[in-house]
Amino acid sequence: MRIWAVANQKGGVGKTTSVVTLGGLLAERGKRVLVVDLDPHGSLTSWFGYDPDTIAHSVFDLFQHQGKVPDGLPAQLITETSCKGLSLLPASTALATLERRMVGVEGMGLIVSRALAQLWDDFDYVLLDNTPSLGVLMVNALAAAQHLIIPVQTEFLAIKGLERMLHTLEMVMRSQKNPLPYLIVPTMFDRRTQASVKSLNLLRKTYPDRLWRFAVPVDTKFRDASQAGVIPSAVDRESHGIRAYRHLLDELLARTESAEVR
Structure with a gap:
């Protein structure tokens, strides 16, 4: 299993679109893919037609057992999507209450890691969609991830948000032995x-050394896909945005394989 987190401390920069598009492209290549919604807003969950306000079971359930993850629970929370080979672990808006509920509970930063350990043989790739704020959910994602993808909208305020994200990454990584590679x-x-x-x-x-050499362009096909509840490549396989993400996926796979060889 390879685990990629997609995170930025600024909203509206394309995190959910990146997760859905990359996950869909991996599934089209025959990979078993799980996308995990760690954002209380539930954009990823809503993309596939589920309501984060009313969903009965979600990622939130993982955090209700005093830092432990009961055997079999993660698998029970997974639901299917409109894309063959792409599964979803949905979010609920109750995730917004985690910070105050979990005060003083040990091990809360490793819940997602423990949950994915139970699913290790069930999926080839896991993509984690994150909340745009630093807290227990982002800490969980960074602790679980093997590679970090940081989408940044090409506008000035988003670049300022990138600086905050990199500061957060540096702060969190001080407590871990191995640095988390990022793009x-x-x-x-x-x-x-x-x-x-x-x-x-x-x-x-x-x-210059941390930036993908290309850029994902503005593309209305992403909006069309979210409205239809499907992966973007199901709307138009050759749109400018989809081609960009296909190139990005090739780059990520090459980087991941190179890191594993070392």
Whole structure:
């Protein structure tokens, strides 16, 4: 099992779109994929037609056992999606109450790791969609992940949010023995606007060794896919955005395989 977290401390930068698109492309390649919604807003859950306000069982259930994960519970929480080979561990809005509920409970930062350990032989890839705020959910994701993907919208305020995310990553990684490799992914790029072009150039200048060399363009097919409750490549396999994510997936697979060889 390979575990990728998709995170940024700014909302609206393409985290959920990245999870759904990459997960769908992996499933199309015959991989067994699990996408996990760790955001109380439940955008990933809503994408596939489930209501995070009313869903009966969700990721929230994992956090109700004093830092332990009962045998078999993670598998019971998984539901299918409209894409063959792509499964979902949904979120509920109750996740927003975790911080105050879990005060003083030991081991809460490792719940997701323990849950995925039970699913290790069931999936080839797990993609974690994160809340845009630092807390127990993001700590869980960073602790579980083997690789971090940081989508960054190509606009100035999003780049400032990237600085906060990298500071958080550095702070969390101090408590772990091995650093978490990460890749910054420019998103929502519009070559017609000067602001977008300048932002991309700034990213390339500031993070030359950590930045994906391409960018995901603005593409209305992502919105169409979310409205239809399907993976974006099911709407248009050759749209500009899908082609970009296909190139990104190839890059991520190459990086992951290279890291495993070392």
